[in-house]
Amino acid sequence: MAPMLDIRWSHRSRPPSVSGMSDSHTTPSARIAFLGLGAMGLPMARRLLAQGAHLTVWNRTAARAEPLAAEGARVAASPAEAADGADTVITMLSGPGAVAEVADALLPALAPGSVLVEMSGIGPKAVHGLAARLPEGAHLVDAPVMGSVDRAAQGALSVLAGGPVERVRPVLEALGNVRECGPLGSGAALKLVLINALIGGVAVVAEAMELADALGVPRGRAAEAMAATPMAGALARATSREADFAVRLAAKDVRLATGAAHLPLLEAVGAALTADPSIEDADLSALLKGAAATA
Ligand SMILES: NC(=O)c1ccc[n+]([C@@H]2O[C@H](COP(=O)([O-])OP(=O)(O)OC[C@H]3O[C@@H](n4cnc5c(N)ncnc54)[C@H](OP(=O)(O)O)[C@@H]3O)[C@@H](O)[C@H]2O)c1
Numbered sequence: 001m002a003p004m005l006d007i008r009w010s011h012r013s014r015p016p017s018v019s020g021m022s023d024s025h026t027t028p029s030a031r032i033a034f035l036g037l038g039a040m041g042l043p044m045a046r047r048l049l050a051q052g053a054h055l056t057v058w059n060r061t062a063a064r065a066e067p068l069a070a071e072g073a074r075v076a077a078s079p080a081e082a083a084d085g086a087d088t089v090i091t092m093l094s095g096p097g098a099v100a101e102v103a104d105a106l107l108p109a110l111a112p113g114s115v116l117v118e119m120s121g122i123g124p125k126a127v128h129g130l131a132a133r134l135p136e137g138a139h140l141v142d143a144p145v146m147g148s149v150d151r152a153a154q155g156a157l158s159v160l161a162g163g164p165v166e167r168v169r170p171v172l173e174a175l176g177n178v179r180e181c182g183p184l185g186s187g188a189a190l191k192l193v194l195i196n197a198l199i200g201g202v203a204v205v206a207e208a209m210e211l212a213d214a215l216g217v218p219r220g221r222a223a224e225a226m227a228a229t230p231m232a233g234a235l236a237r238a239t240s241r242e243a244d245f246a247v248r249l250a251a252k253d254v255r256l257a258t259g260a261a262h263l264p265l266l267e268a269v270g271a272a273l274t275a276d277p278s279i280e281d282a283d284l285s286a287l288l289k290g291a292a293a294t295a
Contacts, residue, residue: 033086041092043152058082080109112137124185144191148243162187201234
């Protein structure tokens with residue numbers, strides 16, 4: 001189990017000794033606002049609470065905040081109320097549209113010196129759009145994550161961070177392993193690269209299993225043999241029972257990618273992801289029809 005990380009200090013006091021931190025980087029936050037308590041946001045916020053953060057949460061559908069209220073979080077009635085008095089404001093929402101909508105109410109409430117940490121998957125263009133709307137004195141870090149709900153609950157996400165990461169490093173480290181990517185938007189860009197490789201890999205595994213069916217190769221035998229090839233990682237994700245990454249969110253990530261570059265294979269994957277509306281809320285592993293037979 002990862003050691004507990006104390007993130008309770010105030011930006012006015014000296015931070016505890018955390019490896020890699022210097023005294024010039026003393027702005028991590030005791031007071032954290034967390035906006036968006038969906039499949040990922042809820043375990044991430046819970047993790048911060050368990051690590052000692054003074055947490056205020058907000059979710060569009062208020063009922064989803066109730067479990068955290070019972071665990072000690074303050075529940076805000078609006079994004080602006082959540083941001084009031086917060087040093088760090090985290091957004092974990094479905095995509096660029098949701099972030100832009102919430103930003104309308106949130107941005108004017110950001111205090112000078114506070115840091116907005118955008119952790120949803122929205123792509124670099126939307127991150128730069130947010131930066132252009134930041135109020136004077138507020139900062140922005142893009143920090144989308146790889147890893148699903150299981151790793152969110154364990155504080156074992158891979159956090160891809162761009163911008164002034166040092167301002168919020170202890171907060172991000174409470175959620176997982178922090179990879180510093182460079183200037184603002186670089187985390188969001190790397191996230192799109194990685195998630196699209198993963199989604200494409202899962203789609204290819206799904207088709208390979210359909211090929212196995214067509215050729216009379218039992219799926220179990222195909223899976224066992226595939227696990228010994230470089231496709232093992234994609235196969236593991238395609239057959240995961242722990243992940244909860246909705247097909248509609250994968251389609252969003254593919255749209256962001258194909259809007260940024262000419263990617264004919266991913267365009268086909270995007271079409272496959274939207275072909276069956278009945279699986280849009282199911283985990284990505286739903287692409288693998290007859291997945292039970294693969295396990
Ligand atoms: N699930 C994963 O495995 C995973 C892994 C890595 C990254 N991500 C990324 O992380 C982000 C969140 O994923 P998730 O799985 O937590 O999604 P989710 O379960 O669909 O939750 C989406 C969240 O966004 C809120 N929301 C949506 N539209 C909104 C709007 N217009 N205004 C305000 N709030 C709005 C929802 O509020 P309501 O409760 O009111 O609907 C909910 O809190 C996505 O960008 C996704 O691509 C997901």
